[in-house]
Amino acid sequence: MNCLTRISQYYNSFTKAERRIADYITQNPEQTVKLSIYGLASAAGVAPSTVTRFVHNLEYKSFNEMRIELVRNVDVKTVNDFNEILQWGNNKDDLNQHFLHNITSVCQEALNINRLEKFREAVSIIHRAKLVYFFGIGASSLIVQDLQQKLMKMHKCCIYNIDGNFGTQNAIMAGPDDVVVAVSYSGITREVNLAVQRAKENGCKVIAITRYGHTTLSELADICLFVPNVEQVTKVAAIFSRYAQLFIVDILFLNFVNESGEDPAKMLTDYRSLLLRLKE
Structure with a gap:
């Protein structure tokens, strides 16, 4: 049951103050997902404690859980x-x-739908990893290659093969000192999930970039960076989901650069010098 449906069905049982919250959310769902408890309380003209009670009356464990469900609406x-x-x-x-x-x-x-702490935790794992193994096929391969190229320019060792069969073989080599970054909007891509499962059995940490919801990939991952459910899994082409995934990749990369403490321009010097030799 989605958030707005719950609010509609529980409406008659709300107190006067809780109905003010319900009315605000129903009329402004897009604004509500951007607010904190205090922001929603201020917008609805109630106390923060009333918002907390309202959330629990809807049978959500936390305000963040309610907000994530509202994003789906x-x-x-x-x-x-x-x-x-x-x-x-x-x-x-x-x-x-x-x-x-x-x-x-x-x-x-x-x-x-993604806390900033999740990005920082993911970056910390990538930063400490000896090798970064990427898994993703089809449209997801574009997302994978974008992040791979960014990390390699920052001198991070990465392994990726666009062929799903080779990706599965790579998973056999992944170990406890490595990390897997798996990209699959559907979360049910067989080649990706099989590779992730094998790497995880080897003790490898798994970071997934996938759509919001319970899928095979999200269940396997240690950290999930969710993409809003903006397209059907059986879509003709990845359009808006691709922008969301690339946006997540850019946030990851910016946080990685920040944590590395290195000057990106300085780290790119050798790379650019080598490229110039190709033109000689």
Whole structure:
């Protein structure tokens, strides 16, 4: 049962103050997912303790759990907006504006459902790892290659093969001193999950970039960086999910650079010098 449906069904049992919270969330779901408990309390004109009681009355364990569930409601609106874009293809101005709106929306939602601490924890594991093994095929291979190239320029050893069969073989070599970064929007890609499972059996830590929800990949991962459910798993092409995944990759990379304490320009000197020799 999604968040807005719960609010509707529990509405008659709420106190007057709780109904003010319910009304605000129902009318402003996109704004609510950006607020803290104190922010929602202020917006609804109630005490923070009332928000906490309201969350528990909806049978959520925490405010963050309710907010994540609410994001899924917002995701449905995003999908509907995408369908409208396809129908409005004859109007280029509308097409461009709605497309840009959805990109902004999906990136903001990616921030809302992932705590900053998760990025820092993931970066810390990558920073300490001897080798970084990447698993991802199809559209996800573009995301993997983007992060791989970024990390290698920062002198981080990475292993990736776009062929899923070779990826599974690579998993056999992954060990306790390494880390796996698996990318799969659906979370059910067989080649990726098989490789992740084998690496995990070897004692390897697993970081997953996948859609929000309970999937095989999210259950296997030690850390999940979630992408909003903005597209069907059986999509024709990855569009908005791709932007969300690349956004997550960029946040990971920026935090990695920050934690390394190194000057990125200085670290790229050898790389650029070698490239210049190719032009000689």
